[in-house]
Amino acid sequence: MTVLTDEELDLQSAVRDILTKKVAPLVAEHERNRTFPWEVLPALHEFGYVRGLVASEDGGDGMSFSQLAILMEEAGRCWGSLRTTLNILTIVPYLISQVGSPEQKARFLPPLLSGARRAWFAMTEPDAGSDAASLRTTARLEGDHYVISGSKIYITNASHADIGIVMATVDRSAGAKGITAFIVDRTESDYQVNDIPHMPVRGTSSCELVFAEMRVPKENVLGEVGRGLSAAMKAINVGRLNMSMGAVGLSQAALEESITFVTTREQFGKPLAGFQLVQEMVVEIATLTQTSRLLGMNAARALDSGEPGRMECSMAKYYCGESANKAASLALQVHGGAGLMEESPVERIFRDAREATIPEGTSQIQILQMGRDLLGVSALR
Numbered sequence: 108m109t110v111l112t113d114e115e116l117d118l119q120s121a122v123r124d125i126l127t128k129k130v131a132p133l134v135a136e137h138e139r140n141r142t143f144p145w146e147v148l149p150a151l152h153e154f155g156y157v158r159g160l161v162a163s164e165d166g167g168d169g170m171s172f173s174q175l176a177i178l179m180e181e182a183g184r185c186w187g188s189l190r191t192t193l194n195i196l197t198i199v200p201y202l203i204s205q206v207g208s209p210e211q212k213a214r215f216l217p218p219l220l221s222g223a224r225r226a227w228f229a230m231t232e233p234d235a236g237s238d239a240a241s242l243r244t245t246a247r248l249e250g251d252h253y254v255i256s257g258s259k260i261y262i263t264n265a266s267h268a269d270i271g272i273v274m275a276t277v278d279r280s281a282g283a284k285g286i287t288a289f290i291v292d293r294t295e296s297d298y299q300v301n302d303i304p305h306m307p308v309r310g311t312s313s314c315e316l317v318f319a320e321m322r323v324p325k326e327n328v329l330g331e332v333g334r335g336l337s338a339a340m341k342a343i344n345v346g347r348l349n350m351s352m353g354a355v356g357l358s359q360a361a362l363e364e365s366i367t368f369v370t371t372r373e374q375f376g377k378p379l380a381g382f383q384l385v386q387e388m389v390v391e392i393a394t395l396t397q398t399s400r401l402l403g404m405n406a407a408r409a410l411d412s413g414e415p416g417r418m419e420c421s422m423a424k425y426y427c428g429e430s431a432n433k434a435a436s437l438a439l440q441v442h443g444g445a446g447l448m449e450e451s452p453v454e455r456i457f458r459d460a461r462e463a464t465i466p467e468g469t470s471q472i473q474i475l476q477m478g479r480d481l482l483g484v485s486a487l488r
């Protein structure tokens with residue numbers, strides 16, 4: 108049974124077709140070399156990647172969250188690194204379109220939406236991860252510029268992008284109310300980028316950013332001074348939805364690989380598919396995939412209906428991420444030794460699924476946020 112409308116099924120089929128033809132054949136080599144085929148991205152923009160969520164008056168496609176969810180499932184099914192890359196490339200223009208000034212939209216949206224330039228988003232710091240509001244990067248106003256000092260870590264693709272959004276505090280004593288978002292353009296602001304080697308999504312980079320008295324024009328404040336966290340909250344549900352549906356895509360890929368393997372590999376004189384214990388593993392992967400998809404699409408539909416969608420997005424992020432890990436682990440078991448070999452897509456899916464429970468709020472943070480909303484008591488601190 109599908110949860111998609113006929114129009115959504117058409118979108119899914121068109122996107123799956125282009126990803127299968129243009130990206131899937133490139134994955135193994137780029138995964139091995141830890142590189143990314145940037146040249147394929149502009150063609151994907153035509154399907155709504157990157158520009159889909161931005162309103163048409165701002166140069167985007169004005170897509171629904173449900174359509175975005177489909178795009179992200181398909182990206183995840185194709186390659187975890189593709190979904191991770193497209194997540195950040197989608198979030199930054201969405202945020203600028205939601206809270207940016209007319210001048211910021213006119214300056215930054217066209218190059219981002221066309222793919223002429225790429226973006227990063229920097230919140231996490233060495234001492235501020237889940238507790239993002241405790242960040243220490245500072246911004247001091249000096250004449251027409253803010254002077255930003257501090258460092259960020261694990262910033263996706265910062266080494267491949269030159270426009271960014273950085274969260275910094277203008278007043279640490281004000282706590283969350285001092286946090287401000289700044290648009291950083293590398294052509295006018297100098298910062299250092301260092302790669303941090305990492306395990307999953309090998310086609311992406313995870314970077315340290317070092318800001319040593321970096322000067323940012325004061326007109327680059329995104330939204331209001333002191334309202335950076337509330338600006339970021341505009342994108343948090345989108346990030347969680349993207350990650351949820353990307354995890355569904357990984358589970359779907361794990362399922363398809365498992366079905367192919369068990370119907371072609373024989374042991375004890377018959378296909379693996381004929382053994383009850385093997386069937387149990389494959390059916391479990393299928394069940395995890397479909398339940399995840401239902402929760403992910405439920406979150407997208409909630410956002411489409413204008414609801415805040417906070418609980419739905421947290422629940423989807425938690426469940427889809429954890430389920431993708433279970434599904435990938437089962438798929439690896441189904442494949443036996445072959446699943447642990449780098450030539451098997453399942454080896455990559457297993458590593459990429461491991462990412463699904465950490466960024467955009469870990470599984471524990473999702474649980475605690477849902478617990479707070481359900482019970483009215485915060486166990487976060």
Ligand SMILES: Cc1cc2nc3c(=O)[nH]c(=O)nc-3n(C[C@H](O)[C@H](O)[C@H](O)COP(=O)(O)OP(=O)(O)OC[C@H]3O[C@@H](n4cnc5c(N)ncnc54)[C@H](O)[C@@H]3O)c2cc1C
Nearest residue numbers: 228229230231236237261262263465466467468469471487
């Ligand atoms: C591949 C990847 C890409 C990323 N990309 C970006 C990016 O582009 N931009 C960006 O800003 N960040 C990015 N991040 C950072 C990511 O958002 C953080 O890693 C995440 O928020 C968790 O923070 P942390 O790693 O500091 O873990 P910590 O906050 O130190 O948590 C460690 C463990 O403690 C648990 N924990 C923490 N607090 C509590 C609590 N109150 N109760 C119970 N358990 C708790 C966590 O769930 C986790 O299991 C990325 C991370 C990865 C791995």
